[in-house]
Amino acid sequence: MSVTDDGLDKVVLAVDLDGLAMANLEMKQELKLTEDQYSKVAALNELRFTKMVEAEHTYAANDVLRSNSVRKINIQCDQTLKEVLDEQQMRQFMELEGRFHMQLVSENEE
Numbered sequence: 001m002s003v004t005d006d007g008l009d010k011v012v013l014a015v016d017l018d019g020l021a022m023a024n025l026e027m028k029q030e031l032k033l034t035e036d037q038y039s040k041v042a043a044l045n046e047l048r049f050t051k052m053v054e055a056e057h058t059y060a061a062n063d064v065l066r067s068n069s070v071r072k073i074n075i076q077c078d079q080t081l082k083e084v085l086d087e088q089q090m091r092q093f094m095e096l097e098g099r100f101h102m103q104l105v106s107e108n109e110e
Helices: 006-014 019-030 035-058 063-082 087-096 102-108
Strands: none
Touching (some): 019 087, 035 063
């Protein structure tokens, strides 16, 4: 069974989207978000993006602190995302992000 997102790729190529809008669109389609979930996820992604940019600027000269900050941001946002997505959607999100193995780490950091 081959799963592709060719349709989404064509939409992205046809429209001028920034990374945040592209992430929101991909999550909406791949996770089959409801409109309510989509609005919450979009707000959370905006917050995540803002915090990531801040961390990049604040810790530009220190790779270790920047990495730790990014990890904390991801853990915090993942915890909030768990309140929005159902269990299957959360698992699928973690797989899409390539961070499924991080779920256990995130849960142990609470």
